Amino acid sequence: xxxxxxxxxxxxxxxxxxxxxxxxxxxxxxxxSWWTGAQRVEAARLARVARAGRNEPxxxxxxxxxxxxxxxxxxxxxxxxxxxxxxxxxxVWAEAAVxxxxxxxxxELCAVAVCVIAVDAFAEALGVEAEPLPEAKPGEPDGVxxxxxxxxGAFVPMADNxxxxxxxxxxxxxxxxxxxxxxxxxxxxxxxNFTELVWEEGPLSRxxxxxxxxxxxxxxxxxx
Amino acid sequence: MLLRVSSKAIGEExxxxxxxxxxxxxxxxxxxxxxxxxAATRGSDDLAQARExxxxxxxxxxxxxxxxxxxxxxGLVRVADSIGIPLDEGTRAASGGFRERLGxxxxxxxxxxxxxxxxxxxxxxxVPELFGD
Numbered sequence: 001x002x003x004x005x006x007x008x009x010x011x012x013x014x015x016x017x018x019x020x021x022x023x024x025x026x027x028x029x030x031x032x033s034w035w036t037g038a039q040r041v042e043a044a045r046l047a048r049v050a051r052a053g054r055n056e057p058x059x060x061x062x063x064x065x066x067x068x069x070x071x072x073x074x075x076x077x078x079x080x081x082x083x084x085x086x087x088x089x090x091x092v093w094a095e096a097a098v099x100x101x102x103x104x105x106x107x108e109l110c111a112v113a114v115c116v117i118a119v120d121a122f123a124e125a126l127g128v129e130a131e132p133l134p135e136a137k138p139g140e141p142d143g144v145x146x147x148x149x150x151x152x153g154a155f156v157p158m159a160d161n162x163x164x165x166x167x168x169x170x171x172x173x174x175x176x177x178x179x180x181x182x183x184x185x186x187x188x189x190x191x192x193n194f195t196e197l198v199w200e201e202g203p204l205s206r207x208x209x210x211x212x213x214x215x216x217x218x219x220x221x222x223x224x
Numbered sequence: 225m226l227l228r229v230s231s232k233a234i235g236e237e238x239x240x241x242x243x244x245x246x247x248x249x250x251x252x253x254x255x256x257x258x259x260x261x262x263a264a265t266r267g268s269d270d271l272a273q274a275r276e277x278x279x280x281x282x283x284x285x286x287x288x289x290x291x292x293x294x295x296x297x298x299g300l301v302r303v304a305d306s307i308g309i310p311l312d313e314g315t316r317a318a319s320g321g322f323r324e325r326l327g328x329x330x331x332x333x334x335x336x337x338x339x340x341x342x343x344x345x346x347x348x349x350x351v352p353e354l355f356g357d
Contacts, residue, residue, distance in 0.1 A: 010279075011279070011284035011285075011287055011288055012284065012288070013288055014288070017288075017292060054267065055266065055267060055268075078306075081306075082302050082306045083302075086301070086302045086305040086306050087301075087305055087331065087332055087333060088332050089305055089306055089308075090332065090335065091308060091335070091336070094306075094308055107307065110302070110303070110306040110307065111303075113302065113306075114299040114300075114302040114303050114306070115299065117298055117299055117302060118295045118296050118298060118299030118300075119295065120295075121264070121265070121294055121295040121298040121299070122291050122292055122294065122295025122296075123295075124264060124267060124271075125260075125264035125271075125275070125290070125291035125294040125295060126275075126287070126288070126291040127271075127272065127275055152309075152310075153309075153310045153336070153337075153338075154307050154308045154309045154310065154336070155306075155307055155308035156307060156308075158307075158309075165312050166304075166309040166310065166311075166312055167300060167303055167304050167309060170303050170304065170307040170309050171303060171307065181299065181303065184296060184299065185296055185300070187292070188292035188293065188295055188296035189292065189293060189296045189297070189300075197229060197230045197233035197234075198230070198233050198234055202285075202289060203282060203283060203285035203286035203288075203289050204282060204286050204289045204290065205230075205234065205251075205252070206226075206230040206233075206234075207227055207230045207231040207234065207236065207238055207251050208251055208252065208253065208254075208257055208282075208290075209289065209290075209293050210226045210227035210230055210231075211227055211238070211242060211243065211249050211251045211254060211257050211258065211261075212257050212258075212260070212261045212290050212293040212294060212297070213226070213227075213293055213297045213300075214226075214227050214240075214243035215242070215243050215245075215257075215258050215261040215262060215265075216261050216265050216293070216294055216297040216298060216301070217243075217297055217300075217301050218243050218244050218245075218326075218328075219261070219262060219265045219266065220265070220298070220301040220302075220305075221331045221332065221333070222301035222304055222305055222331065222333060223304075223305075223311070223328060223329075223331040223332070223333035223334045223336070223337070224301070224304035224305070224309060224311055224333060224336075
């Protein structure tokens with residue numbers, strides 16, 4: 001299992017953050033509800049490879065090669081879009097992918113891809129090598145689809161709770177992976193102190209953190 | 225949105241143009257934070273230089289905090305756009321003016337939100353009200 005000790009980092013990384021990254025890697029390697037550990041690790045690899053080519057113009061990019069027995073072509077395309085061109089992923093394309101893959105399987109792949117990208121983007125920002133991907137764990141997907149999902153206007157159904165931001169329930173069709181992602185959110189951004197406008201603790205003020213967040217969002221052309 | 229309200233909460237007035245590459249946002253060390261966020265997100269050649277400048281400005285822990293923010297927001301934007309979530313109602317109501325001014329309504333993801341229906345008039349809000357509580 002990878003270390004995530006960031007030993008080569010030029011600055012010290014907190015144990016909480018290392019632990020959250022370790023937990024995400026462990027979860028990625030495990031069977032999900034719709035994909036095996038091997039398929040999820042392959043999804044992570046594809047997301048990493050696609051993101052590495054993000055500065056290539058679209059007409060120069062090549063879809064990373066993947067074993068078609070491991071992931072269907074639509075899944076590979078989804079992962080690459082999430083990694084590189086998510087801002088132009090529209091409802092028509094998403095609904096076609098959902099029809100082919102299933103809504104919860106679609107969400108599970110998105111969750112794996114975004115977790116890898118968050119962890120890799122952190123390493124790159126800090127100037128350290130990306131952590132090796134984990135070894136897939138054995139086992140089969142459990143096929144459990146959560147109940148109580150509703151149409152809230154997104155591409156896929158989400159949990160029926162109006163409180164809190166929509167992004168908090170976006171991945172709720174894949175609850176274990178939603179938890180994985182929000183484990184990262186808690187260690188890398190905010191969780192218990194999300195509703196506090198003034199952050200007394202920490203090396204950056206909340207406006208400084210939100211400025212970085214907003215600039216990253218704008219570069220990614222994220223409307224949300 | 226959170227930049228604006230959190231800035232007001234400490235008696236400052238952030239310039240939102242900084243979020244789309246215009247100015248330093250009137251936030252302490254804003255220029256270094258923006259340059260770092262841009263270089264890290266784009267993976268551009270000046271990342272090492274931007275990192276060094278930010279570290280000099282905000283220290284080691286500040287650099288790690290900024291790197292973590294870059295990382296997780298590169299994930300969060302992908303959650304939002306891959307799932308096609310609409311803007312939270314409180315944010316939609318309170319952000320109409322600057323969305324228009326900064327050109328955010330031109331982003332493809334704007335089509336995931338019904339921007340034509342009437343919204344509650346903007347008012348001073350805390351974080352929960354922005355997200356529908």
